[in-house]
Amino acid sequence: MDGAGGATPMQQLQLQQAHIQREQARINDFWNEVETEMTQIDPEKEDFKNHELPLARIKKIMRLEDDIAEAGAPRFMIAAEAPIIIAKACEIFVLEMAMRANSLTAENKRRTLQRNDIAMAVSKTDTYDFLIDIVPREELKKDDVGHAAAVDQEAQQQMHLMAMQHALGQHMT
Numbered sequence: 001m002d003g004a005g006g007a008t009p010m011q012q013l014q015l016q017q018a019h020i021q022r023e024q025a026r027i028n029d030f031w032n033e034v035e036t037e038m039t040q041i042d043p044e045k046e047d048f049k050n051h052e053l054p055l056a057r058i059k060k061i062m063r064l065e066d067d068i069a070e071a072g073a074p075r076f077m078i079a080a081e082a083p084i085i086i087a088k089a090c091e092i093f094v095l096e097m098a099m100r101a102n103s104l105t106a107e108n109k110r111r112t113l114q115r116n117d118i119a120m121a122v123s124k125t126d127t128y129d130f131l132i133d134i135v136p137r138e139e140l141k142k143d144d145v146g147h148a149a150a151v152d153q154e155a156q157q158q159m160h161l162m163a164m165q166h167a168l169g170q171h172m173t
Contacts, residue, residue, distance in 0.1 A: 027099070104120050
């Protein structure tokens with residue numbers, strides 16, 4: 001039996017479930033690492049002014065809300081810490097999305113992360129639902145559409161397997 005090609009449907013389902021569990025473990029490790037990093041920040045030693053993302057640009061984006069506010073509404077001030085926190089949140093957001101998209105790149109046996117990998121990461125993750133209009137699912141390449149269908153089928157199979165496991169658990173007791 002070479003790969004999943006000669007595997008029975010149950011074996012394929014088990015392989016898919018193992019892959020999903022590995023990916024979830026990678027995501028959990030990422031968030032544990034982020035949490036550890038955040039809790040170990042020493043405000044006395046940390047240089048909060050140096051970031052990968054330009055703080056002036058972040059402030060400008062934050063001011064857009066002020067620009068579209070109703071006429072006569074008071075302008076709001078932005079505390080010095082706010083853009084720093086937003087910059088770190090953006091950095092973490094980009095890291096997680098890149099990790100998810102890179103996983104899809106590797107899964108497709110490629111070395112170059114493509115727009116479609118990002119689109120698939122968005123479509124596979126409920127957290128990214130707010131990006132659906134920016135990265136529409138319909139724009140996926142034809143070869144990735146098959147992958148998207150496989151992902152949907154994978155989710156259905158996983159739900160079926162969970163239902164079977166639940167039924168077996170109920171039957172055993």
